[in-house]
Amino acid sequence: MIKTTGVRICGTGRAVPELVASNDDYAKIVDTNDEWITQRTGIKTRRISNGEPNYYFGAKAAAEAVADAGLTAADIGLIICATCTPDYYTPSEACLIQRELGVTGCPAIDINCACSGFVYGVDMARRYLACGDIKYALVVATEELSKFTDYSDRSTCILFGDAAAAVVLEKRDDTLFSSFTAADGSGAPYLAARALHTINPFRDESFTYEMDMPEPHGHFLLQDGKEVYKFATNALPTAVANACEKACISPDELDAVIPHQANVRIIETAAKKLHVSMDKMVLNIAEYGNTSSASIPNAFYDGVRSGRIKRGDKVCFVGFGGGLTYGAVVLEY
Numbered sequence: 001m002i003k004t005t006g007v008r009i010c011g012t013g014r015a016v017p018e019l020v021a022s023n024d025d026y027a028k029i030v031d032t033n034d035e036w037i038t039q040r041t042g043i044k045t046r047r048i049s050n051g052e053p054n055y056y057f058g059a060k061a062a063a064e065a066v067a068d069a070g071l072t073a074a075d076i077g078l079i080i081c082a083t084c085t086p087d088y089y090t091p092s093e094a095c096l097i098q099r100e101l102g103v104t105g106c107p108a109i110d111i112n113c114a115c116s117g118f119v120y121g122v123d124m125a126r127r128y129l130a131c132g133d134i135k136y137a138l139v140v141a142t143e144e145l146s147k148f149t150d151y152s153d154r155s156t157c158i159l160f161g162d163a164a165a166a167v168v169l170e171k172r173d174d175t176l177f178s179s180f181t182a183a184d185g186s187g188a189p190y191l192a193a194r195a196l197h198t199i200n201p202f203r204d205e206s207f208t209y210e211m212d213m214p215e216p217h218g219h220f221l222l223q224d225g226k227e228v229y230k231f232a233t234n235a236l237p238t239a240v241a242n243a244c245e246k247a248c249i250s251p252d253e254l255d256a257v258i259p260h261q262a263n264v265r266i267i268e269t270a271a272k273k274l275h276v277s278m279d280k281m282v283l284n285i286a287e288y289g290n291t292s293s294a295s296i297p298n299a300f301y302d303g304v305r306s307g308r309i310k311r312g313d314k315v316c317f318v319g320f321g322g323g324l325t326y327g328a329v330v331l332e333y
């Protein structure tokens with residue numbers, strides 16, 4: 001095991017909408033049923049926003065993480081917000097969260113790596129911390145997938161929910177830390193939600209640009225479930241194996257793996273490939289569904305609060321999703 005300059009997770013927070021949507025609720029709006037959803041995905045319920053903006057939940061989770069770390073928001077030197085469902089093109093979600101926290105000054109940036117956003121965010125924060133420029137970094141992952149979910153498409157709508165979760169990080173020397181982040185842009189068409197079109201008064205309307213992307217249905221998310229499934233069952237074990245190799249540990253030495261909560265079957269396949277017992281997989285997908293970048297810190301929050309993850313445990317966060325992006329971080333909690 002290689003010891004290096006890594007991070008200490010000094011606080012965790014979470015905020016989710018109160019509204020709960022069960023599989024039976026979905027059976028009332030599309031042709032589906034509890035048995036299909038449970039067997040194919042492992043999902044039972046999700047939380048859905050009642051109209052509160054995305055930053056509202058992000059800020060609540062952030063405030064809890066800061067308080068849990070025994071800090072005030074003024075102590076935070078950097079805010080990274082992972083989201084693919086921001087409330088505005090500008091300002092960033094990170095700036096809105098900073099405003100809700102009642103502070104000014106520290107840099108605040110959004111990153112969009114879809115479901116890998118939290119892993120990328122922790123990796124980036126660690127690099128800022130290692131430079132010594134800042135003492136504490138806040139990584140918030142907040143998503144309102146309900147904004148671009150097509151509730152007439154049974155193959156996607158049953159998957160997604162809304163949630164936010166956050167961690168406060170500080171630099172820690174002589175500890176276990178490694179990261180592996182990657183992307184495969186050739187898979188961009190497999191998971192796509194369209195932003196605004198290029199419309200302006202100077203355009204030559206006869207000119208068209210072929211984007212080589214799926215034809216969007218409004219702003220709704222399109223997913224090629226089978227392609228993403230294939231990608232995910234390779235990306236998840238590849239990312240864990242690479243991050244473990246960099247840290248000179250074997251995946252079975254990990255005490256807990258916190259995977260992106262997309263589908264229980266993906267996680268089971270990956271666990272088999274890695275020769276890691278399912279007992280080590282920290283899951284709350286049944287309760288929250290797929291909440292993109294928020295799903296890893298949300299499951300981690302439950303793991304920590306329930307006592308399942310303890311100080312000193314070797315943990316691995318592993319994400320995969322739109323982009324296509326994937327990545328893993330190994331650290332000592």
Ligand code: UT7
Nearest residue numbers: 032033036040115154155158225226228229232262263321
């Ligand atoms: O976070 C981003 C990453 N996203 C993912 O990781 C998602 C990866 N993909 C998946 O998890 C799975 O592909 C899905 C859960 C999306 C779909 O599961 P599947 O086992 O691949 O189902 P399928 O698409 O092969 O569909 C099988 C059947 C089809 O019917 P026919 O053609 O066999 O008659 C579908 O129309 O199941 C049907 N189906 C449903 N039936 C009841 C699809 N969705 C539903 C539904 N309820 N909600």
